[in-house]
Amino acid sequence: MHGTGGHLEAFTKNLRALGESHRVIAYDFPGHGWSTTTTTDLEIDDYIDHLVGLMDELGIERAHLSGESLGGWVAVKFAARYPDRVLRMILNTPGGTMATPEVMERIRSLSQAAVEDPSAERVRARLEWLMADPSSVTDELVEIRRGIYQRPGFIESMRHILCLQDPEIRRRNLVTDEELAAVSAPTLVIWTSDDPSGPAKAGLDMAERIPAGEFRLIEPAGHWPQWEQQQQFDDIAVEFLGRDA
Numbered sequence: 001m002h003g004t005g006g007h008l009e010a011f012t013k014n015l016r017a018l019g020e021s022h023r024v025i026a027y028d029f030p031g032h033g034w035s036t037t038t039t040t041d042l043e044i045d046d047y048i049d050h051l052v053g054l055m056d057e058l059g060i061e062r063a064h065l066s067g068e069s070l071g072g073w074v075a076v077k078f079a080a081r082y083p084d085r086v087l088r089m090i091l092n093t094p095g096g097t098m099a100t101p102e103v104m105e106r107i108r109s110l111s112q113a114a115v116e117d118p119s120a121e122r123v124r125a126r127l128e129w130l131m132a133d134p135s136s137v138t139d140e141l142v143e144i145r146r147g148i149y150q151r152p153g154f155i156e157s158m159r160h161i162l163c164l165q166d167p168e169i170r171r172r173n174l175v176t177d178e179e180l181a182a183v184s185a186p187t188l189v190i191w192t193s194d195d196p197s198g199p200a201k202a203g204l205d206m207a208e209r210i211p212a213g214e215f216r217l218i219e220p221a222g223h224w225p226q227w228e229q230q231q232q233f234d235d236i237a238v239e240f241l242g243r244d245a
Contacts, residue, residue: 003223110129111126
């Protein structure tokens with residue numbers, strides 16, 4: 001599960017390694033990517049309901065969940081609400097515990113600017129903000145996003161996606177200590193050395209509040225460790241998910 005304003009492209013590098021031992025389902029959140037655009041604000045409950053519907057439609061009673069940023073936020077809330085449906089969980093640079101005004105404004109301004117003017121320069125600037133190494137942003141990645149951002153209705157959709165960057169809306173959606181304590185699934189929280197959304201301590205604190213939580217640091221990497229340090233992420237994820245095998 002990908003991040004705010006993103007697309008399943010965030011995990012495309014990892015599908016081969018994970019697919020050797022697991023059935024892998026990567027999907028676009030509603031309002032995002034090539035999914036249906038939205039004309040109303042999407043809050044965390046909307047993404048949770050969508051995930052429940054997806055699992056039910058595919059006949060999946062229980063699954064491992066792997067989420068980055070917004071995807072991790074949704075995964076934690078889902079696992080607290082539906083503990084019997086989660087086997088293990090990987091959260092890389094997950095959202096949901098912080099509400100830093102300057103970070104929220106940066107996400108909002110870069111994302112909306114890239115959609116309203118989907119030039120290569122604007123889209124590249126949005127993606128480079130995510131990375132420790134700007135050269136990690138490939139021309140292919142930029143062109144994929146440009147295609148998505150030019151879809152009819154996507155400008156409005158992005159405004160509704162970004163509602164979680166509004167302080168009041170974000171506050172009522174934040175992950176609580178009670179929800180972290182309610183997560184029964186073994187959970188690996190991955191943070192990075194250069195994450196623009198916040199310090200590694202945020203991930204460590206989350207891992208410590210989850211009863212079966214673990215913490216790993218990946219470096220050097222920004223908000224997409226699974227992309228910038230693919231091999232390291234793949235090795236960690238495959239080992240963690242394979243412990244029940």
